[in-house]
Amino acid sequence: MAHAHTTTDIIYGLYTDETDLLHAVKQAGDAHMDIWNVYTPFPVHGLDPLLGLSESRLHIAGFIFGSLGLLTAFLGMSWIFTRDWPVIFGGKPYWPVPSFIPITFELTVLFAAIGMVVTFYTVSGMGPGTMYPILDPRITDDKFCIAFDKTSMTGSDVDAINNFFENTGAAEIHSKEIA
Amino acid sequence: MEERATYKMDGTLRIVLLVLVGLGALCLGASFFSNPDGYHTRFWSNLLHNSVFFTGIAFMAIFFYAICMTAYAGWHVMFKRVWEAFSQFMLVGIILIGIITLGVWLHWHHLYHWTDAASLDPDSQYFDAILKHKSSFLNPAVYTVLGLGMLGVWYFFAARLRSLSLAEDNKKDPFDFRAFRKMKVWSAVFLPIAGFTSAAAIWLWVMSVDAHWYSTLFAWYTGASWFVSMIALTILVLLYLKSQGYYSFVTSEHFHDLGKFLFAFSIFWTYLWFSQFMLIWYGNVGEETIYFKERYENYPVMFYGNLIINFIFPFFVLMRNDTKRKVGSLVIVSIVVLFGHWWDFFLMIKPGVLHTAHEALEHAGKAHAHIGGMGFPGLLEIGIFLGFLGLFLLVVLMRLGAAPLVAARDPYIQESLHHHT
Numbered sequence: 001m002a003h004a005h006t007t008t009d010i011i012y013g014l015y016t017d018e019t020d021l022l023h024a025v026k027q028a029g030d031a032h033m034d035i036w037n038v039y040t041p042f043p044v045h046g047l048d049p050l051l052g053l054s055e056s057r058l059h060i061a062g063f064i065f066g067s068l069g070l071l072t073a074f075l076g077m078s079w080i081f082t083r084d085w086p087v088i089f090g091g092k093p094y095w096p097v098p099s100f101i102p103i104t105f106e107l108t109v110l111f112a113a114i115g116m117v118v119t120f121y122t123v124s125g126m127g128p129g130t131m132y133p134i135l136d137p138r139i140t141d142d143k144f145c146i147a148f149d150k151t152s153m154t155g156s157d158v159d160a161i162n163n164f165f166e167n168t169g170a171a172e173i174h175s176k177e178i179a
Numbered sequence: 180m181e182e183r184a185t186y187k188m189d190g191t192l193r194i195v196l197l198v199l200v201g202l203g204a205l206c207l208g209a210s211f212f213s214n215p216d217g218y219h220t221r222f223w224s225n226l227l228h229n230s231v232f233f234t235g236i237a238f239m240a241i242f243f244y245a246i247c248m249t250a251y252a253g254w255h256v257m258f259k260r261v262w263e264a265f266s267q268f269m270l271v272g273i274i275l276i277g278i279i280t281l282g283v284w285l286h287w288h289h290l291y292h293w294t295d296a297a298s299l300d301p302d303s304q305y306f307d308a309i310l311k312h313k314s315s316f317l318n319p320a321v322y323t324v325l326g327l328g329m330l331g332v333w334y335f336f337a338a339r340l341r342s343l344s345l346a347e348d349n350k351k352d353p354f355d356f357r358a359f360r361k362m363k364v365w366s367a368v369f370l371p372i373a374g375f376t377s378a379a380a381i382w383l384w385v386m387s388v389d390a391h392w393y394s395t396l397f398a399w400y401t402g403a404s405w406f407v408s409m410i411a412l413t414i415l416v417l418l419y420l421k422s423q424g425y426y427s428f429v430t431s432e433h434f435h436d437l438g439k440f441l442f443a444f445s446i447f448w449t450y451l452w453f454s455q456f457m458l459i460w461y462g463n464v465g466e467e468t469i470y471f472k473e474r475y476e477n478y479p480v481m482f483y484g485n486l487i488i489n490f491i492f493p494f495f496v497l498m499r500n501d502t503k504r505k506v507g508s509l510v511i512v513s514i515v516v517l518f519g520h521w522w523d524f525f526l527m528i529k530p531g532v533l534h535t536a537h538e539a540l541e542h543a544g545k546a547h548a549h550i551g552g553m554g555f556p557g558l559l560e561i562g563i564f565l566g567f568l569g570l571f572l573l574v575v576l577m578r579l580g581a582a583p584l585v586a587a588r589d590p591y592i593q594e595s596l597h598h599h600t
Contacts, residue, residue, distance in 0.1 A: 046599065102457075
């Protein structure tokens with residue numbers, strides 16, 4: 001166990017069908033097995049509550065960034081056209097609120113979108129140059145994966161996991177050490 | 180399914196709805212006799228306003244039904260009988276619009292400036308070149324044939340789709356998809372027809388109230404108004420039926436989707452409203468801006484209130500995930516938005532009608548009379564609205580009770596049963 005602090009020993013099963021995966025995750029939950037992670041090539045409906053994941057708070061960030069974009073655009077244009085450089089366009093008043101609305105809307109969307117991407121990458125620890133170990137390249141293609149951490153497991157625990165994978169219809173079972 | 184398979188109207192509800200209809204009839208009668216201008220303008224404008232509003236809701240129900248059908252959607256199948264029942268109100272709509280059409284021929288009312296024969300006569304001092312120019316479309320014959328014809332076509336499709344849907348209930352073989360396939364064809368045929376005719380109907384019934392003015396976005400904007408009202412009323416009817424022990428399989432998942440439609444189409448309505456407003460405001464062409472000048476000078480509360488109750492309120496309340504799933508927030512937003520779009524129609528119809536009435540008084544050499552209920556909805560208007568709402572619900576719930584509540588043999592029923600958003 002000398003390397004236990006630097007690497008994680010993973011055992012994972014690959015499923016070919018999302019329904020099998022959902023049943024397996026439910027069964028693992030009922031048996032109080034400690035799932036390390038689940039990987040799917042696309043978002044699978046109903047997986048989050050089975051894994052006990054709480055609702056994402058990303059949309060709160062979206063709202064805050066959106067509000068920031070709204071204020072930036074609206075106050076920015078208001079300042080420019082009333083204080084900094086007042087110009088009359090097409091006989092409209094110095095503060096033509098209706099014509100601000102499209103740009104205000106666009107900056108709201110832009111800030112919310114970019115802000116949410118940046119937030120998501122920051123929270124997930126991702127970014128340019130980040131290397132993230134991948135268990136199996138096919139989990140981004142057509143395989144559904146349940147992974148357990150067997151670093152500190154005894155032999156009988158591993159046997160139980162092997163049995164679990166076989167009973168729930170996993171197509172393949174593999175082990176991998178990741179850094 | 181252990182719940183009751185058909186709806187039976189509760190005695191108390193029947194009394195409540197009949198009282199509402201009675202109240203509406205009373206208010207409509209009172210508005211007929213409150214007649215300071217001699218043209219019964221208040222009565223006729225209220226009749227037009229409510230007839231168009233509720234007929235539009237019935238139309239949108241079958242229109243959206245056909246859209247869902249064509250899009251292979253399954254989520255709504257559990258409660259699709261409600262939309263089928265909504266569409267049956269069109270028959271009443273034909274009668275209501277028929278009365279107004281008859282009035283166009285017999286000069287019972289002055290709702291539309293273009294019905295004035297003097298405006299088309301080049302020798303008359305009231306000759307109106309613009310109306311003359313538009314008279315190939317804005318004339319009683321087109322109004323009658325196109326208006327009632329379109330309603331007839333819509334009702335034909337609605338009746339066709341409903342009878343096919345009912346025929347499906349009796350099929351013996353679960354893999355017999357004949358009725359379903361026929362419904363798909365009828366829906367697909369209906370969509371382009373409905374798309375074009377609803378726009379023309381809105382031009383004739385609503386936009387021609389301001390006969391000199393036109394906007395190419397108007398039909399979409401009004402259609403969005405109808406659509407939001409239809410979704411709001413669907414939510415309210417479904418929640419009521421659930422509270423009475425029906426539709427226990429319509430869950431918060433279905434309401435979540437209805438809530439999303441309510442939210443999204445409130446924004447869509449605002450988008451169209453604003454697009455129409457901003458282009459006219461920025462273009463600053465007198466013939467176009469007159470429409471909004473009239474409204475924000477003489478109807479400021481209604482004009483800005485329109486945006487608050489139909490955009491700001493539903494936008495901020497329904498923005499969250501959970502408010503689209505909870506009964507309380509859905510009921511409040513649906514009631515506010517349903518009333519809000521009725522308010523929107525008030526603002527589309529009343530200023531133009533009032534203007535026409537004033538012009539007619541001037542031509543007759545009479546002084547401007549103060550006509551109640553034209554600047555702001557009075558108690559009579561609210562009473563008439565409630566009366567029409569009662570009539571709509573009475574007809575819809577009676578039609579709903581005439582067939583099984585759940586289309587149990589629809590191929591998509593299982594998808595709807597297990598629907599997750």
